[in-house]
Amino acid sequence: MLCWSRVLLLLYVLLLAAATEDSGGAAMSHAEEGPPLNVIVEAVSGTALNMSWDPPDEEPQYYEVTDVRDSFNELAYTTYCLIDELQPCTTYFYTVTSDYGSIQYSSPPTSGTTLASVPPPPLNCHFGHITTNSMYLTWSAPDTACHIRNYNISWSWSSLWEDEHDSGETLSTVTHTSLSDLPPYANVTVNIAAATDAGFGPPLTCWSVTQHDRGAPQDVTVTAVSESALRVSWDPPSEDPDYYSIAVGTAPGVPVYTTSYILEGLEPCTEYEISVASEYGNDEYMATPVMGKTLDSVPPPPLNCDFDRITTNSMYLTWSAPDTGCYIRNYNISWSWSSLWEDEHGSGETLSTGTHTSVWDLPAYAIVTVNIAAATDLGFGPPLTCWNVTQQDKPGPPVINIIEINGNVGIVFWTPPEEVNGVIIYYEILFEGERGESISKSVDGTHLSGTVSDLQNGNYDVTVRAETAAGWGEESVAWSIVV
Known part of the structure; x- marks a missing residue:
């Protein structure tokens, strides 16, 4: 920004020197110092303001024009100043100071607003909601302080698939509008110009293409x-x-x-x-x-199995369905057992629509191996295998083979029970006398003979019984002896 009074500086200096010389040093009356009077700021154009003022009683050496809002200041040697290179539609505040060398006097701030000018183009434009025959247009206001009165939107289109052309035009007071009645697959070029009180400025040009007459896949x-x-x-x-x-x-x-x-x-x-x-x-x-x-597939094995309510001849079995999205029609449960106390084997099979079943008709103290396979509509998948052991039962009666008497000592020999039903822990030998007295002796289950001492003369009934984890079993047939 420049103040066009500086060109008079040289002339003012020359005139001041001449006036001093003519005075010859004669005494003059002293006028009153003070600030400039009646400061006026007038708009000249969109980029310039003219300032003028009346001098105080005593003319200062010079005047200083200062923009209150920024660092601009200029010296003036007349009572006016033209300030240019300003922004349109913008209000500026200035003070004018009388400078007497050792002292200054400033006027109150005075404002002035530059005139409107034609605006620059809008900053940008965007297309949205594009269809086969319309589109929605938005844009950003131009970078200007001037009030935008309205926008002129003109467009032309050219079909990209036939030799057709046309154009249209509209006004808008806002920064958006709709373009309609466009053909499918056409290039649309739009010019957007903003207007202030000074008129329309240069346009912003942008373009887009309407959609094809397209569609989604069918059936x-x-x-x-x-x-x-x-x-x-x-x-x-x-x-x-x-x-x-x-x-x-x-x-x-x-x-x-x-x-x-x-x-x-x-x-x-x-x-x-x-x-x-x-x-x-x-x-x-x-x-x-x-x-x-997708179609069914044979399922994987069930996830797990658990045994419950295990007795001497049955057990209750539960399992979890296999990890598959297929519908499980049923389960095949097959089992085999092998006695742990004799050379006996057996097997069985059943179907279940649920995830549980009972396995029965098992011997005591037998290992039972179970296979569980799930079936979909496509057939049975591989099985899950699990096992457990039935409980032991009380054993049957042993069989006494011979009893030897030597003085008051009896030695009894026997064979194991026919139905062992488990692991024999102990055998018990019992001598019951004719006078009601009884003598018993326990023997480790691995022995098949035992000795009983301190017998008295008389008649005795002798029996032997076996014990498993289930308890004592039935006594053997009694032998009668005489001591």
């Missing part, structure tokens, strides 16, 4: 191919896209260039949501998603 169908694959097929829209995109659930789409596709690597017996879209450049048209379910 999408899904067919199960296997337990891990689905075939998806569809009919094309009226205008062929650049390619199709097929997606499973929320997964990213896969580009496809035909009207069918096989999705692989899926889970058996599982329902999937599948979407197919037509892709035209940055535009996408999606068909309504459809559902498809």
